[in-house]
Amino acid sequence: MNRLKEMKNNSFPRVTMEEWVEQAEKALKGKPVTKLNTDTYEGITRKPVYTENDRNEHVSKNLIDKSDWTVSQQLYASTSFEELNIQVKQELESGSQSIHFATYPSTEHNALLIKDQTDLKTLLKAISLNEIALQVHTGPSATTFINALIDSGMETKNLQGMIGADPVGELAATGRLSQPIEQYYDDMKSNIEWKVNNAPHLKTVWVQSNAYHNGGANAVQELAAVMATAVEYLQQLMNRGLTIDEASQEIAFTFPVGSDFFMELSKLRAARVLWTNIVEAFGGNDKAQKMTVHATTSMFTKSNLDPYVNMLRSTTEAFSAAIGGADSINVDSYQQGNDNFSRRIARNTHYILKEESFLNKVVDPAAGSYYVENLTNQLADEAWKLFQELDKLGGIVEALRTNFLQDRIAEVKEKRLKDAQSRKKVLVGTNMYANLKEELNWQISTQPIKENEHAPVKVQAIQPIRLSGAFESLRYQAKMYQEKQGTPPKVTLINLGSLASHKPRTDFVSGFFQVGGLQPVVSPSFENAKEIVEWVSAQNITGYVCICGSDDTYEELLNAAVMAVNSPNRKVLVAGIPEATRQKELQEIGVSDFIHMRSNCYKLLLEIHQEMGLTDNEA
Numbered sequence: 001m002n003r004l005k006e007m008k009n010n011s012f013p014r015v016t017m018e019e020w021v022e023q024a025e026k027a028l029k030g031k032p033v034t035k036l037n038t039d040t041y042e043g044i045t046r047k048p049v050y051t052e053n054d055r056n057e058h059v060s061k062n063l064i065d066k067s068d069w070t071v072s073q074q075l076y077a078s079t080s081f082e083e084l085n086i087q088v089k090q091e092l093e094s095g096s097q098s099i100h101f102a103t104y105p106s107t108e109h110n111a112l113l114i115k116d117q118t119d120l121k122t123l124l125k126a127i128s129l130n131e132i133a134l135q136v137h138t139g140p141s142a143t144t145f146i147n148a149l150i151d152s153g154m155e156t157k158n159l160q161g162m163i164g165a166d167p168v169g170e171l172a173a174t175g176r177l178s179q180p181i182e183q184y185y186d187d188m189k190s191n192i193e194w195k196v197n198n199a200p201h202l203k204t205v206w207v208q209s210n211a212y213h214n215g216g217a218n219a220v221q222e223l224a225a226v227m228a229t230a231v232e233y234l235q236q237l238m239n240r241g242l243t244i245d246e247a248s249q250e251i252a253f254t255f256p257v258g259s260d261f262f263m264e265l266s267k268l269r270a271a272r273v274l275w276t277n278i279v280e281a282f283g284g285n286d287k288a289q290k291m292t293v294h295a296t297t298s299m300f301t302k303s304n305l306d307p308y309v310n311m312l313r314s315t316t317e318a319f320s321a322a323i324g325g326a327d328s329i330n331v332d333s334y335q336q337g338n339d340n341f342s343r344r345i346a347r348n349t350h351y352i353l354k355e356e357s358f359l360n361k362v363v364d365p366a367a368g369s370y371y372v373e374n375l376t377n378q379l380a381d382e383a384w385k386l387f388q389e390l391d392k393l394g395g396i397v398e399a400l401r402t403n404f405l406q407d408r409i410a411e412v413k414e415k416r417l418k419d420a421q422s423r424k425k426v427l428v429g430t431n432m433y434a435n436l437k438e439e440l441n442w443q444i445s446t447q448p449i450k451e452n453e454h455a456p457v458k459v460q461a462i463q464p465i466r467l468s469g470a471f472e473s474l475r476y477q478a479k480m481y482q483e484k485q486g487t488p489p490k491v492t493l494i495n496l497g498s499l500a501s502h503k504p505r506t507d508f509v510s511g512f513f514q515v516g517g518l519q520p521v522v523s524p525s526f527e528n529a530k531e532i533v534e535w536v537s538a539q540n541i542t543g544y545v546c547i548c549g550s551d552d553t554y555e556e557l558l559n560a561a562v563m564a565v566n567s568p569n570r571k572v573l574v575a576g577i578p579e580a581t582r583q584k585e586l587q588e589i590g591v592s593d594f595i596h597m598r599s600n601c602y603k604l605l606l607e608i609h610q611e612m613g614l615t616d617n618e619a
Contacts, residue, residue: 017051024048040263041218041412044378050370056377063272063291064325064364070133071350072294072330075101076110076338081122084112087338088127095347098133098161099124100330106139107174115144117151124154133161134202135294135328137254140167140177141187142204146194156199162252162294163199164206165191168229168396172405173211175461181397185236192242192250203292205233205251212405213256214300215462216413219267223383225405226253227274228396231387234282245288248279252292257317257324259301263379264317266372268293268324269364270379274387295321296330303468305475306429306438310334315349322359323366400459409462420467421602430468431601434514436488440479470602471515477614478517488519489612492541494532494565495525496549496557505548505575509595513546516605517614529560536565544608546573546595554578559589566590571611 024033036048047054073096078084088099102111114120138145142165149156149163167184171177177184191204207229209222217225230251237247255271257264275291297317302310311334321329331349333342354360366372386408390399399405419425426432482488491513495502502525510520521539526532536545545565547558558574566572566589574586577596593604609615 017049017053020049040260041415042220042263042379042382043218044375044382046375050374052370054370054374056374063269063276064367066325066327067363068354068360069322069326069350070328071095071097071347072100072133072135072296072328073098073343073347074110074296074330074332075099075112076336077112078338081112081114081119085123085125085127088123090340091343091347092127092132094344095351098135098328099127099129100135102137102139103145104139105141105144105178106137107170108137108139111139114148117148117153120145120148121152121154129154130158133328134159134163135161136163137206137208138163138165140170140184141165142191143187146191146204150194150198156202158201159199160201162203162206162292164204164252166206166208166229168232168400169208169211171397171457171459172225172400172462173464175459176455177457178455180456185233185240188233189237189240189242192237192246203250203252205237206254206294207233207251208254210254210256210296210299211462211464212409213258213298214464215409216300216416216465217409217462218412219260219263219270219379220382220386221405221409221412222255223267223271223274223379224386224390225396226255226271227278227383227387228390228399230275231278231391232396234278238282244279244282244284248282248284248288249290252294254294254296255326256298256300257295257321257326258298259313259316261316261320262372262375264320265324265366266375266379268295268321268326269366269372269376270383272325273376273380274383277384293324293326294328294330295324295326297321297332299332299336299464300466302332302334302336302466303427303430304440304472305468306433306435307335309429311345311349314346315352318349318353319357319359322353325364403460406460406462413465416467417465417470418600421470422598422600425467427468427471430471431515433511434475434517436514436517436519440475474515474602474605474609474614475517477609481612481614489517489614490519490521491544491546491608492521492523492536492539494523494536494545494547494561496547496561497525497527497553499525501550501553502548505550508597509546509548509573509575512595512599512601513605515601516609518544518605518608526557526561529557529564532561532564541565542569543612544571544573546575548575551576558586562586562590 021033025031028035033048038046040046073091075084102108103114104111114123136145142163145163165188167177167181188205195202195204207226209226212222212225233251234244234247238244253271255268271293272291276289279289297314301313314331314334318329318331331346333346335342390396393399393402393404420427420431423431429435478489493506493509495506506522513520523535547561549557562572571592572590574591574594577594583594
């Protein structure tokens with residue numbers, strides 16, 4: 001016991017930042033510790049360590065006052081509303097705590113076409129809504145759905161959740177609105193008047209950041225766009241007679257949560273900071289400053305390839321959302337579909353985070369972390385600067401009309417795509433560690449938005465993308481080639497020297513080709529050019545050939561190997577990147593390109609696909 005008491009009283013000696021830097025730079029062999037800094041897509045520099053000096057007291061107020069969240073799972077269109085009714089009942093019995101879907105006139109590709117009371121009554125038949133939250137995103141206007149609700153004769157006094165419209169979000173996502181935007185603001189006011197008397201616990205304005213997130217925006221752009229949209233709605237509703245307290249309490253928010261764990265949880269925390277400051281500036285009271293946040297796992301980060309990895313992606317995203325203080329969270333199924341198994345896994349993810357990780361037992365668990373507090377502050381500050389720029393332009397609608405916001409987002413999107421294509425951003429199972437044996441099926445789709453010249457309100461749509469899309473196209477082209485030819489597209493690897501010497505580069509280029517659906521055919525280990533010539537002739541090798549070996553082996557054998565392999569019906573690649581003069585020498589004797597860590601993987605694979613004729617097989 002004395003020993004235990006002594007251990008409890010012991011403490012580590014206090015270390016200064018200067019001492020830490022000194023030891024870190026020793027480990028870095030003299031390089032400055034700033035080499036450990038990393039830059040984010042938001043333009044924020046991450047440091048390797050944070051201290052109390054990095055706190056900013058002006059946003060240290062705890063804005064998250066609850067620990068639990070509502071389990072949400074979006075419904076997708078099915079063959080009939082009868083089938084969806086059965087599905088909803090099963091999922092409510094299995095842990096879902098809300099009924100969540102998009103509906104007409106939303107143009108979301110999974111929206112349910114509920115246009116009248118018959119559809120609605122069929123969907124909600126024998127389901128009590130007294131303790132179940134409704135989460136209905138209605139696109140630019142909630143009027144059609146609310147009319148169906150009124151006509152159905154359902155009791156609405158105890159309805160909770162959101163039946164929410166977001167005309168600006170719809171405009172950003174589709175590039176058009178079917179009637180003047182002022183009409184949608186009039187609809188908002190009318191629907192609020194109905195709700196006050198008939199469904200006082202509902203919110204009827206639901207601001208979505210999906211269009212910006214799925215278009216490749218960074219967290220700063222998402223926050224600024226959403227806050228500018230919310231301010232637009234506040235001003236329009238106040239112009240129509242509502243007070244700031246009435247208008248602000250009518251608004252809920254949705255944020256997709258991506259794969260950058262700390263950035264995404266800080267995004268949700270920063271959103272609360274911004275909303276509090278905005279409503280306070282309008283003169284809103286403490287209750288009006290509270291923010292209702294719905295979070296959803298990201299479509300942008302998901303892949304059709306090796307889809308089980310999507311389970312892991314969704315779990316970390318839901319983890320971020322929970323720690324970030326979301327009031328409700330939608331975890332999409334890993335195949336983004338209606339199959340019972342993947343939807344069950346998605347629901348269970350909530351309960352693993354709640355019941356096994358105890359995330360619903362701690363209020364704002366990230367509070368007090370120097371890193372998270374600093375990141376929250378920086379996001380809030382940078383988003384506020386961009387918000388002010390949007391405000392100077394005339395607000396969010398004018399920023400969309402002039403393409404100001406679209407152009408800013410496009411810059412970030414291109415950097416994200418470039419990082420994925422060069423594999424600086426690793427997508428497991430997609431641009432790294434591909435499984436050529438998996439069965440490929442189209443599941444997730446992001447349909448390009450079509451222009452409508454006759455729409456009363458038109459802007460350039462923010463086209464949705466997924467990081468995995470480019471590599472998926474390569475894999476599906478290769479699959480269709482295999483189905484037509486009866487054999488997969490192949491690349492031959494010529495190995496120089498011993499297994500131990502060539503294996504690192506052989507493994508690297510094998511993985512490189514596989515993410516494009518190209519099957520590597522690996523040669524034996526060769527010690528001289530004569531062996532190469534004999535083997536290549538016996539195998540009748542044509543097409544692409546990649547030579548693999550160590551730098552030492554290359555000095556002895558590479559020139560002879562290139563000349564032995566080079567012929568009019570073959571293209572020669574080399575694994576590794578020699579210095580410029582040596583590259584030129586090798587190109588003069590027949591080398592087409594070099595494969596190395598800094599290669600743009602997608603660009604090079606696309607060139608190979610084009611040369612092999614695989615791009616004729618558009619998927």
